[in-house]
Amino acid sequence: MRFLWLLLPLALLAKEITLQFLESKPRGLAKDYYIWRFLDQKITPKEAQRALELTQRVNYKILRRYILKSQNPHLTKIVRCLGTPSYKLLQVDAECAALGVSGSKLLRLSPTQKKELFAKLAPFPKVRKKYGPFWSSDPYKASTSNPHQFLRIFFLSGKKNRAKFFNRPLSKSFIAKLTKSKSFPRFVRYCLSERLERPIKSLLRFRANKLDAQSSFFLAIEAIKRGLPHAALAFLQNSEKKSYYQSHKDRANLWLYRLTHKKKYLDKVLHSWDLNLYVLLAYEWAHTPFTNYFVPKLKGRTSIDLSDPFVAERLRRNLPPKNLVAYRNTQSLYALVLEKESNFHRHPFILPYTPYLADQPISQKALIHALARQESRFVPGSISRSFALGPLQFMPFLAKHTAKKLGISHFDLDWMFKESIAVGFAKDHIRYLQSRLHHPLLIAYAYNGGIGYVKKRVVPLFTKYDPLLAMELVNYPETKEYGKKVLANYIIYRKILGQPIALTPLLKRLAPLSRRLYGKR
Numbered sequence: 001m002r003f004l005w006l007l008l009p010l011a012l013l014a015k016e017i018t019l020q021f022l023e024s025k026p027r028g029l030a031k032d033y034y035i036w037r038f039l040d041q042k043i044t045p046k047e048a049q050r051a052l053e054l055t056q057r058v059n060y061k062i063l064r065r066y067i068l069k070s071q072n073p074h075l076t077k078i079v080r081c082l083g084t085p086s087y088k089l090l091q092v093d094a095e096c097a098a099l100g101v102s103g104s105k106l107l108r109l110s111p112t113q114k115k116e117l118f119a120k121l122a123p124f125p126k127v128r129k130k131y132g133p134f135w136s137s138d139p140y141k142a143s144t145s146n147p148h149q150f151l152r153i154f155f156l157s158g159k160k161n162r163a164k165f166f167n168r169p170l171s172k173s174f175i176a177k178l179t180k181s182k183s184f185p186r187f188v189r190y191c192l193s194e195r196l197e198r199p200i201k202s203l204l205r206f207r208a209n210k211l212d213a214q215s216s217f218f219l220a221i222e223a224i225k226r227g228l229p230h231a232a233l234a235f236l237q238n239s240e241k242k243s244y245y246q247s248h249k250d251r252a253n254l255w256l257y258r259l260t261h262k263k264k265y266l267d268k269v270l271h272s273w274d275l276n277l278y279v280l281l282a283y284e285w286a287h288t289p290f291t292n293y294f295v296p297k298l299k300g301r302t303s304i305d306l307s308d309p310f311v312a313e314r315l316r317r318n319l320p321p322k323n324l325v326a327y328r329n330t331q332s333l334y335a336l337v338l339e340k341e342s343n344f345h346r347h348p349f350i351l352p353y354t355p356y357l358a359d360q361p362i363s364q365k366a367l368i369h370a371l372a373r374q375e376s377r378f379v380p381g382s383i384s385r386s387f388a389l390g391p392l393q394f395m396p397f398l399a400k401h402t403a404k405k406l407g408i409s410h411f412d413l414d415w416m417f418k419e420s421i422a423v424g425f426a427k428d429h430i431r432y433l434q435s436r437l438h439h440p441l442l443i444a445y446a447y448n449g450g451i452g453y454v455k456k457r458v459v460p461l462f463t464k465y466d467p468l469l470a471m472e473l474v475n476y477p478e479t480k481e482y483g484k485k486v487l488a489n490y491i492i493y494r495k496i497l498g499q500p501i502a503l504t505p506l507l508k509r510l511a512p513l514s515r516r517l518y519g520k521r
Contacts, residue, residue: 037413239252257269325337365493
């Protein structure tokens with residue numbers, strides 16, 4: 001009940017969503033979010049159909065609710081057929097089998113069953129062609145004649161089948177053909193994360209200068225992990241040369257410095273215009289304070305309501321002149337405008353949540369600001385493609401769970417667009433994560449990828465590897481990069497708030513902490 005006094009004024013905002021409301025709004029993520037909510041109300045199939053027509057992007061969340069409301073037997077059949085298990089593909093009709101078949105399901109069938117299913121799908125030649133190599137007893141051998149098809153079959157096979165059929169050596173000539181595909185970096189990442197030992201060894205022997213920047217870096221880290229620093233150097237040099245993003249150049253140069261101790265690599269990072277984790281480490285190792293950040297000076301208040309998702313979406317799409325948003329309640333937009341004006345060479349750090357965090361220690365203030373900066377850049381009306389809501393991007397299920405936990409009745413998801421509510425919920429959720437993980441980097445990983453994933457997949461890495469190497473080995477790309485960015489934000493906010501903390505010793509705390517959390521290995 002402790003946050004109820006904050007919510008009472010918002011009770012008037014909770015209202016039923018109507019078709020008229022949806023039709024009056026522009027297409028976009030904000031409208032899709034309200035369509036998703038509309039489809040959860042008591043509506044007719046005709047109203048559900050009209051709502052679907054208004055969407056910008058029909059995602060799974062919207063489609064699922066639409067199908068439930070449409071009462072369309074054809075759509076119901078599609079959903080049922082998509083979920084048909086492999087052993088039932090021969091029992092359903094041909095149309096249902098065509099909808100339900102997949103590469104991983106085919107690989108579970110015996111040769112006789114495959115032959116029978118192939119005949120059954122005669123009315124659907126495109127489906128039979130799509131899964132061509134899967135009809136074979138050896139999809140690897142059946143797909144190597146065509147590199148594009150090989151990659152498509154590799155990805156469609158599923159983890160267990162990749163380990164069973166694709167853990168084989170690759171010739172240099174075949175790898176050269178694979179590198180021409182845009183999917184090649186993904187292929188390398190899958191091989192590494194799924195420990196496909198034979199393809200990994202083939203890739204490590206391939207010429208670094210023929211690879212793209214990302215694949216080169218992935219393989220450099222793998223070489224370092226295997227105790228092959230000299231092999232890693234060529235991959236890192238190629239990654240630095242070919243990287244488009246400054247942070248990726250900084251990443252490669254910092255690792256080159258770490259392996260060679262040559263000052264030229266450290267100097268390159270020190271001259272970076274970016275302000276990322278690698279730059280912060282370089283400044284720390286050079287015993288030089290970092291200064292490429294600022295806290296914008298702000299005026300009074302203006303009338304722009306950024307807690308309205310439609311307003312926030314419109315203004316983020318077309319950033320206004322800075323004189324219109326240099327105010328306290330539009331400071332998030334002001335920071336974005338200033339950053340864009342500098343071509344992202346200057347880095348504003350704002351502190352909009354100070355009033356809501358007066359009772360918190362500086363470490364907590366820094367962490368919540370670090371998370372919000374990465375989640376939404378502090379724009380209150382933010383909505384993600386998965387319908388994470390507000391400045392701290394709470395998923396609807398977590399928002400509802402937190403509201404129930406705090407004893408809040410008649411909770412409305414739109415309350416997450418209010419900073420006071422979002423910060424209050426975040427304080428509660430972070431307290432829960434801190435009680436189990438104890439370190440800002442692990443908390444950041446869990447905030448993005450979930451505590452179960454972190455305990456199972458991330459914490460063990462820090463019991464086995466050097467912290468910087470462990471950070472590069474996190475297998476889910478979004479969570480891996482998210483953690484680095486939040487940790488960099490955290491270090492900067494600690495400095496702004498007058499309680500600086502060194503990054504290197506903070507990272508070193510991860511190894512003993514991880515052993516305590518996970519147990520000795």
